[in-house]
Amino acid sequence: MTMKRYPIVIALAVAGSFAGCWSGGVIQLYSCDDPCYGLDAYECDDPCAVCEGGCLPLPPLGFDDPIVLWTSDAADEAPVPECPAEAPFVVFDGYGGSGAEHVCPTCRCTEPSCELPxxxxxxxxxxxxxxxxxxxxxxxxxxxxxxxxxxxxxxxxxxxxxEAPTVSGCAPAIDPAGALPTPWGARARGCAGSADKHTCREPGKMCVAAPMPLPTGFAMCIRYLRSGAPRCPEEYPDLRELYQGFDDTRSCTPCGCGPLEGSxxxxxxxxxxxxxxxxxxxxxxxxxxxxxxxxxxxxxxxxxxxxxxxxxPGSCAPTGGVAAGEVTPEGASFFCCQSDEVIAVP
Incomplete structure (x- = not known):
């Protein structure tokens, strides 16, 4: 059984840097050189350890330990960053939101011309x-x-x-400004390092390895492990719905040109x-x-x-360029994140 040490220190006239904790009527002496004096390994919580990261609220039931989650802006085309050294393990790679409206490229027709005999x-x-x-x-x-x-x-x-004059035919052309957009609106990556529930002195908090302060685009988040969307706790109020991928069946009917008219x-x-x-x-x-x-x-x-x-020479009416299909997100994951107003305390 792990003994809990509360910040009730009894001053003892003992040579050296020793402190004491009261636990179940027993005074446990320790020093930072030997914090587990007289205890088995499974009973020892190091009272001298320092949190290498942030002391964050413990996640509620149904949530995983906090991680560092990066999410790009919808219009940001920057590459997905590497995980920070403090949290080097990639635990999530996915996408956020849906892309721009499914608008097909604009079909056009080249201009015909009258040609001499x-x-x-x-x-x-x-x-x-x-x-x-x-x-x-x-x-x-x-x-x-x-x-x-x-x-x-x-x-x-x-x-x-x-001989009679002729009219050159119309040829279909595509407006180069109208390519299909990506099916997602943002990219996301979750990174994790070590997590220690016993290093932080404040009850109800755990130490999570992370760079402090967090780099731009990163937030501390907890992942929901159950099905459906959760109600985020007060400490992690920002709900983010992310996906593993998309089933993209979008297409556009091919461009063509109608009959020549008005020549x-x-x-x-x-x-x-x-x-x-x-x-x-x-x-x-x-x-x-x-x-x-x-x-x-x-x-x-x-x-x-x-x-x-x-x-x-007249003109030809363009045909085609009609949108078909849709984008369906797959593998939804829900994260509750700290907002800008919630700052992790190291």
Missing amino acids: RGLTGSASAACDGAAPTSFDAPEGWSGACTAPAAVSSGELGSLRI ACTALVSVYEDASCGQLLGAETVTLAGPKCVAGPDLRIESMDAVWIKDE
């Missing part, structure tokens, strides 16, 4: 349906400036087929008999409706140019 096709017949057509191709990415494709090598043309592209294409767009042979407007056939006797072409009359 890719060239002309000459035919010996007057109906643009000759068996051996001759192509006059515009350069890649033609802007409409004067260009001189290869001229007809022999014979004469009876018709010219002017109106009209170009005036001119052909010339010389190679520098000086001797006009003729000009014709073409639209998205289709190519045009220009017939005439003795047609010759050595250059061409084009200008836009109407350059309205």
Whole structure:
């Protein structure tokens, strides 16, 4: 049976640094050099020990011994710190709260553009349906400036087929500012060291190894060992609900683009008999409706140019980016912590 020593010291005229305790009618003498004089090891509470940490209130039934708990701010992206040297053992690694609202990235569509005809096709017949057509191709990415494709090598043309302009398609794009956030709102780590229920002189308190004062972000907390949420005691009033992890089933429907709407592209294409767009042979407007056939006797072409009359490519409506799924926290743990107003006394 461990004898309790209360701070009732009887002055004894004994040489050396001795003190005495009254226990059950027996005066127990001891010195700090030999605090367990006359006692078995299991009976001895060292009256000279000094608390290396903080003297904290004993936890109520259902709670574990106090630990040092670090919790990050929800917006803090700093890494999880190592446990302090005084409490080096990691006893909890988890997360706090839920992350930001599940908002999917914004789906967008690239802007389409009106594109000039890719060239002309000459035919010996007057109906643009000759068996051996001759192509006059515009350069890649033609802007409409004067260009001189290869001229007809022999014979004469009876018709010219002017191709229709086209509209480049819309491609889905994702707003880079809209990535899914992490499923948690904060990180947490619990650290523990030695705990001694007999070092502190004040009844109802125990010595817990911890750096004093506590580093920023750390608090002294007790973990609830039973199911459900506890009612925190007065000495540890701050309830914190933390989790071991999350089941994250969030997703977003893929981005896409709807049909092209509102396009109106009209170009005036001119052909010339010389190679520098000086001797006009003729000009014709073409639209998205289709190519045009220009017939005439003795047609010759050595250059061409084009200008836009109407350059309205239209637009595509983005699709997708719809949120689905949810975040479910797993492995809830409840901690009661000292608030800023409750200061541990070493």
